[in-house]
Structure formats: structure tokens, C-alpha cells
Ligand SMILES: Nc1ncnc2c1ncn2[C@@H]1O[C@H](COP(=O)(O)OP(=O)(O)O)[C@@H](O)[C@H]1O
């Protein structure tokens with residue numbers, strides 16, 4: 001294993017942390033606190049808030065042949081970026097950056113015209129369109145850091161983050177990434193620069209643009225942290241850290257002070273949007289602590305994610321909800337007393353590369369859940385050849401994460417009493433010692449989470465949760481973003 005470079009800190013700023021000139025200015029001030037401590041930051045930025053969704057909308061319009069609609073979205077984005085740069089930068093830096101922004105938008109417009117002309121949108125072209133968000137934000141932030149004396153220098157993430165060719169959700173090639181980071185980024189750090197890179201975007205081995213999937217900038221941050229063997233990875237967002245549940249569901253949510261890698265991975269996978277599920281992996285491999293911090297309230301301690309979290313007296317640390325799930329009920333009398341049936345069913349999911357989240361079985365039926373409709377038609381067709389299949393959409397998974405759920409007697413009774421007014425469709429407990437999950441109607445999510453939160457976080461362990469903040473008000477309300 002490589003030797004840790006403890007002076008390097010990877011700082012990832014999400015869309016809300018770079019949403020406008022004021023936010024980027026705050027970001028620069030936060031980065032300065034690290035350079036003042038003698039640390040060497042590598043900065044990863046997402047697209048400005050909502051830009052990714054708007055680029056996807058432009059791509060979709062172009063794919064339907066609506067050239068004017070696509071170009072209109074692009075024109076609005078062009079104005080937003082130019083206006084932000086004008087507010088953010090002095091004359092010298094703005095004059096240098098304006099043509100760069102202009103060129104990027106000219107090439108985006110050419111791309112959108114091309115898509116509209118053929119009237120077809122592929123995953124590969126979608127990745128190309130959507131990559132402009134991070135390409136632009138990283139250039140703007142680098143210029144702002146340069147002007148503010150932070151020695152900011154732009155590095156195109158696509159030159160260092162190398163993936164396979166699974167457009168839309170590409171898999172990183174970690175050995176290649178490490179090689180590239182050491183060759184491209186380390187010399188910049190050694191020269192006293194602050195490299196600024198776009199998150200989420202990458203390229204395959206042929207140099208074609210790919211992306212790591214929605215919310216993937218956290219993953220970029222972790223890949224860079226792992227590849228450079230940094231001393232810490234910081235995820236800067238718009239809340240005080242990992243909270244006991246999404247603070248948009250209940251304002252009673254409390255900051256979790258410390259959480260284990262394992263617990264954070266479960267939470268992220270089962271819906272806590274604050275962290276991309278893959279973020280933890282590179283950190284675990286090199287035992288790098290990950291911090292989740294608030295760029296609107298930088299003085300707050302945030303949440304530390306480490307290998308082993310301290311003991312917690314409360315049974316749960318967090319409640320996550322994952323929406324937009326579909327339950328698939330598979331019923332067949334052929335399953336009765338037979339072996340190999342499960343294998344046949346799962347082989348079908350495997351063949352069509354459809355990921356299953358939760359499974360529950362009886363003698364003649366299997367219920368399972370999926371979070372994407374991509375590839376689902378083919379799965380249903382193949383399953384229908386061996387069983388009766390029923391789809392039940394608009395479901396949500398509620399996941400309670402805690403360090404030793406099995407060790408708490410009577411815990412299931414307490415959970416289901418708390419949500420006794422909600423129709424529970426599937427339950428899973430026992431597969432993991434730290435997770436208890438169940439499926440409900442999507443429309444019941446808020447009610448169920450609030451009831452569970454009230455039940456399990458009435459007397460939280462002060463060593464683990466920031467109880468003092470219970471009465472404190474957030475610095476600013478969280479805003480909707482993408
Ligand atoms: N358990 C949780 N703790 C904190 N935030 C959560 C949690 N679950 C969901 N969230 C949501 O995640 C949001 C932050 O994630 P995201 O919007 O992707 O931020 P960014 O743009 O910084 O990457 C918060 O505003 C919050 O509403």
C-alpha cells in the first residue's frame with residue numbers, strides 16, 4: 001500500500017456550495033482555512049445547483065428533435081454562468097474566463113443541434129451533454145481561487161478519472177486513476193497550487209467522456225482521496241453533517257457526531273442523499289477519515305466517518321428513506337419443494353444487469369425490489385416464462401441503521417408499533433446486523449419517518465448526537481437543488 005500523504009485534504013463542494021458567486025466566495029474562504037493550517041487542498045466541485053437537471057432537460061428536448069427548446073435551456077445556462085463569473089471575478093480574471101465559458105457553450109450548442117438533427121439520444125451523448133455542468137463550474141471556481149490568492153489551477157477531471165465505458169454510471173478503474181493522479185495532480189500540489197477539478201465527470205480509456213452516476217461528485221472526491229492517499233476527505237454540503245434523518249422531513253433531525261464506514265455506507269445506499277453510496281469504499285480501503293461538513297456553517301464540527309465508531313446507547317443512528325422503488329412479486333407453484341428456482345430467478349436479474357435491493361421469500365413466492373426501470377421489461381419477459389409476475393410501483397424503503405440492532409431485544413416490536421398506522425409491504429431484518437428495512441407506500445414516507453424519529457430520538461445519546469443543536473436553528477433553510 002502507498003504511504004499516506006497526510007498534508008493532502010480532498011475538499012468536495014456540492015452544487016449548493018457553488019450555486020452562485022456568494023457561495024463560491026464562501027467556498028474560497030473555507031479552502032483558505034485549510035491552506036492556513038499548512039494543508040494542501042485538492043478541490044472537487046459539482047455543477048452549480050440545478051444545472052445537471054437542466055442539462056438533462058436540454059438533452060431530452062434535443063433527443064425529441066426540439067432544437068429550439070434545447071438551445072433555449074442552454075442560453076439560460078450560458079447567462080447564469082457569465083453573470084456569476086462577472087460577479088465573482090475582477091476584470092482581469094473575468095476577461096480571461098469569459099471566452100472559455102463562451103467556447104464551452106458554443107460546443108454544447110453544436111452538440112445539442114447534432115442530437116436534435118438525428119433525433120436520438122444515447123447514454124454516451126447524454127454523458128457528454130451533462131458533463132458541461134462540472135466542466136464550467138470547475139473553471140469558474142479555479143479562476144476565483146486564483147484571484148483570491150489560493151493559487152487555484154484548473155485540472156480537467158477527465159484526464160485523471162478513468163472509467164470503463166458504462167455511460168451514465170461508469171465504473172472507475174482505480175489503478176489507472178492512481179497513476180494519473182500521481183502524474184497529473186501531485187506535481188501541481190508539490191508546486192504549491194490548489195488543483196480544482198469537476199466531480200462526477202470522467203473519461204474511458206479512449207478519452208470519451210463518461211459520468212459516475214447522479215450524485216457522483218462525492219465519489220470523485222473519494223477516488224481522488226484514495227488515489228493520492230490523502231489524510232482526509234471532506235464532503236461540504238448544505239446541512240451540518242449526517243443527520244438522524246433528512247432534515248427536510250423533520251426539523252428535529254440531529255447531527256450524528258461520529259459514524260462508522262459500515263453504517264454510513266448502508267445509509268447512503270438506502271437513500272440518505274447526503275452521501276453517494278460508493279464514497280465510502282476508497283476511504284475504507286486506505287482507512288482515510290471522511291468528514292461531512294456544512295459550507296453555510298463552516299464552524300460546525302460536522303460528522304466524522306471512521307472505521308470504528310464509539311459505542312452508542314440508542315438503538316439507531318439514522319433513518320433513511322429511498323423512494324421510487326418497485327416491488328416485483330413472483331409466484332409459482334413450481335417453487336414448491338423444488339431447488340434451483342431461486343437461482344433461475346436471480347440468473348434473470350443477473351443477465352439483464354438489474355440490481356435487487358430487498359428480497360423476501362415464502363414457499364411459493366418471492367418478492368423483491370428494484371430502484372430502476374432500466375432493463376426491467378426484459379426481466380419481466382423472462383420471469384413470465386417461469387412464474388406469474390406482478391409489478392407494484394411507487395413504493396419506498398425505510399431503513400433504520402444502528403450498530404447492533406440484533407442485540408436490542410424487542411426492537412422490531414417498537415419499530416412496527418411506531419408505524420402501526422402505515423401499511424408495511426415487505427420486511428427485511430437479520431441479513432445485516434446494522435440495518436433493519438421495510439417497504440411502504442411512497443406517500444407514507446414522511447409520516448412514517450416522523451413517527452419513527454419521534455420514537456427513537458426522544459432521548460438521544462449525547463456522546464453520539466449533537467443534542468445541543470436541538471433548539472438551534474439552521475443558518476439558512478436548505479433549498480431544493482440538483
Ligand atoms: N440523513 C441525512 N443527513 C443529512 N442530509 C440528508 C440526510 N438524508 C437526506 N439528506 C439530504 O441531503 C441533502 C444534501 O445532499 P445533496 O443535495 O446531494 O448535496 P450536495 O449538492 O452538497 O451534494 C441535504 O440537503 C438533505 O436534505
Ligand SMILES: N[C@@H](CC(=O)OP(=O)(O)O)C(=O)O
Nearest residue numbers: 014015046052214215216217
Ligand atoms: N452534478 C451531479 C453530480 C453531483 O454529485 O452533484 P451534487 O454534489 O450537487 O449532489 C448531479 O447533480 O448528479
